[in-house]
Amino acid sequence: MPMSYDPFYPESAEQIQDIAKSRKFIPDNIFTTVRQWSYTPTADFIPTRYGPRGFEFMLAKRHEVPWGGQWFFAGGRILPGEVPEEGMVRGCLRELGFMPRSDNTRFMLWQSVYNPECVHGGEGYFTMSACWQVWVEADLEIKLDATQSEFKWFTPGEALETVFSTYVKKASRHLQMDPSRDYFEE
Numbered sequence: 001m002p003m004s005y006d007p008f009y010p011e012s013a014e015q016i017q018d019i020a021k022s023r024k025f026i027p028d029n030i031f032t033t034v035r036q037w038s039y040t041p042t043a044d045f046i047p048t049r050y051g052p053r054g055f056e057f058m059l060a061k062r063h064e065v066p067w068g069g070q071w072f073f074a075g076g077r078i079l080p081g082e083v084p085e086e087g088m089v090r091g092c093l094r095e096l097g098f099m100p101r102s103d104n105t106r107f108m109l110w111q112s113v114y115n116p117e118c119v120h121g122g123e124g125y126f127t128m129s130a131c132w133q134v135w136v137e138a139d140l141e142i143k144l145d146a147t148q149s150e151f152k153w154f155t156p157g158e159a160l161e162t163v164f165s166t167y168v169k170k171a172s173r174h175l176q177m178d179p180s181r182d183y184f185e186e
Contacts, residue, residue, distance in 0.1 A: 057175055062147060088130070108132060
């Protein structure tokens with residue numbers, strides 16, 4: 001007899017919330033070990049534009065570890081039941097206050113990222129990070145949420161003179177400077 005639904009893909013947001021609420025926490029004495037050997041899926045995004053200084057991309061300084069006080073991408077965990085692109089859209093809305101247009105986003109890369117510290121303490125951990133380039137209008141108003149302290153638009157020249165994590169350097173090398181080329185049609 002076929003199942004009425006697939007337990008790995010719940011049919012509604014309510015079912016996903018019920019599953020999440022029923023989950024038990026990993027005991028503190030083994031949490032850091034489990035975290036160290038697991039991957040957390042994340043969706044990161046890089047707003048890009050042609051602004052007053054030409055091609056620019058935006059990074060934000062995060063409040064918390066990992067990457068607290070450093071220029072890094074906005075983004076965060078992909079929640080249960082989401083596909084990576086849904087996590088990216090949710091993150092743009094929550095962290096920067098804008099809704100990206102699907103015709104102005106481009107998936108750039110999957111990258112395993114070592115996070116040297118955990119907000120909950122303990123050993124560093126790995127994320128499997130999906131990263132998008134998101135084209136925005138030059139006059140877009142950015143509304144940071146509480147996870148970021150400030151943001152800055154970098155030109156490629158400024159980026160060469162700034163110390164970034166390996167992940168930020170690698171992803172920024174994949175940015176396309178012309179929004180109408182390849183993936184974007186006017």
